[in-house]
Amino acid sequence: MITVRYFAGAREAAGRATEQLDGPTSVAALRGALAAAHPGLITVLPRCALLVAGARTTADDAPVPDGVTVDVLPPFAGG
Numbered sequence: 001m002i003t004v005r006y007f008a009g010a011r012e013a014a015g016r017a018t019e020q021l022d023g024p025t026s027v028a029a030l031r032g033a034l035a036a037a038h039p040g041l042i043t044v045l046p047r048c049a050l051l052v053a054g055a056r057t058t059a060d061d062a063p064v065p066d067g068v069t070v071d072v073l074p075p076f077a078g079g
Contacts, residue, residue, distance in 0.1 A: 002068060004034065009074040010048055013040035023067070027052070028060035030070065049073045 002023035006014045015038065025033070027050060035042050050057050051071040052064055064070060 002030070002064060002066065002070060004030075004070050004072060006072045007074070008076065010041065010044055010072040013044040014038040014072075015040065024063060024065045026060065027057055027062045027064060030064050031060075034072070044074055045072070047075055049075075 002021045002025070003018060004021060005018045006016065011017050014034070021030075021033065030050075031045055035045055049072075051073065052062065053068040054071075057064075
């Protein structure tokens with residue numbers, strides 16, 4: 001299982017703060033599954049950073065191993 005945690009606008013778009021998904025998978029497959037499960041994420045997800053086990057992951061073919069936590073972080077405003 002993969003734990004997905006949503007923050008800020010991603011949490012609002014997904015309608016939840018966290019969920020569990022079957023794993024392992026890849027970053028591209030995970031993005032596709034999240035968008036399919038939560039249509040509100042379709043516009044937000046492309047701008048979000050994904051942290052897989054605490055490390056920012058940008059490559060679509062990067063693995064998302066079973067048992068990790070993935071944080072979905074939209075860009076934050078302010079400063």
